[in-house]
Amino acid sequence: MRRFASVTLHPAGDQAVLVEFAGEVSPELSSQIQSLANWFNRSVKEGVYECIPGFKTLYVEYDPLVYTFSVLQGLIHQGLCDMPKTAEMTSKVIWIPVCYDPELAPDLSDVAEINGLTVEDVIRLHSQPQYYVYFTGFLPNFPFLKGMPREIATPRLARPRVLVPGGSVGIAGEQTGFYPVDSPGGWRIVGRIPVRMYDRRRDQPFLLQQGDWLQFFPISRSEYEDLQELDRLSPYEFRIESLHKGRFMGENPVILTEGQSTVDDSREVET
Numbered sequence: 714m715r716r717f718a719s720v721t722l723h724p725a726g727d728q729a730v731l732v733e734f735a736g737e738v739s740p741e742l743s744s745q746i747q748s749l750a751n752w753f754n755r756s757v758k759e760g761v762y763e764c765i766p767g768f769k770t771l772y773v774e775y776d777p778l779v780y781t782f783s784v785l786q787g788l789i790h791q792g793l794c795d796m797p798k799t800a801e802m803t804s805k806v807i808w809i810p811v812c813y814d815p816e817l818a819p820d821l822s823d824v825a826e827i828n829g830l831t832v833e834d835v836i837r838l839h840s841q842p843q844y845y846v847y848f849t850g851f852l853p854n855f856p857f858l859k860g861m862p863r864e865i866a867t868p869r870l871a872r873p874r875v876l877v878p879g880g881s882v883g884i885a886g887e888q889t890g891f892y893p894v895d896s897p898g899g900w901r902i903v904g905r906i907p908v909r910m911y912d913r914r915r916d917q918p919f920l921l922q923q924g925d926w927l928q929f930f931p932i933s934r935s936e937y938e939d940l941q942e943l944d945r946l947s948p949y950e951f952r953i954e955s956l957h958k959g960r961f962m963g964e965n966p967v968i969l970t971e972g973q974s975t976v977d978d979s980r981e982v983e984t
Contacts, residue, residue: 812937873899
């Protein structure tokens with residue numbers, strides 16, 4: 714007998730399936746999702762174009778001339794059963810400088826006022842946690858993070874800006890993140906990073922990967938200008954601390970197709 718959590722398969726057209734995992738959004742759940750994506754990359758040599766992780770999902774795009782939905786369902790089941798209960802997760806903590814000067818943080822005072830805090834409180838609370846990178850997307854190296862204190866949660870702007878400068882750090886609801894390049898956007902801007910976060914001068918222009926941790930730290934306006942000038946000359950050397958530890962992966966899930974009722978996580982299934 715083996716105990717199973719549940720996943721649900723949602724067809725996404727005739728060339729993709731969305732694998733939805735049960736449970737709360739967490740680094741542990743994220744590691745399960747990434748483990749399944751890694752299994753596809755390692756074990757399935759043709760017929761699967763791409764695996765894209767989300768907070769609780771994995772989007773699997775496939776060739777319908779190679780796999781039917783039912784065959785792909787079997788592959789997903791195999792991948793889930795092959796996932797180890799504990800995986801050795803290698804990631805890193807990346808320290809990122811942020812200047813919270815009012816000229817670079819046009820919404821900082823609004824975030825403070827909406828939440829009944831001082832500007833200093835917002836800076837302290839925002840730069841205090843280590844944020845987990847669940848996935849990147851939308852823009853090159855745009856991180857989707859969790860871990861921001863609820864005390865500074867603030868709604869998006871009612872009217873998005875036409876241009877948000879690259880490096881801008883924003884808040885939207887209970888999330889925070891940064892714009893790696895110039896872009897339209899509706900997040901509340903509370904600071905700016907002085908160095909390039911998408912840098913094609915590097916061998917690996919994408920700094921962040923799923924599973925990494927991010928730590929903002931405040932800098933002064935003069936430090937911002939100094940780092941900005943240095944970054945124009947050569948890529949900034951981030952402080953990076955390596956992590957390597959076993960992460961609990963949970964039990965092998967049982968598959969449900971869309972429309973079936975959810976299986977209780979504590980249900981025992983004979984194998």
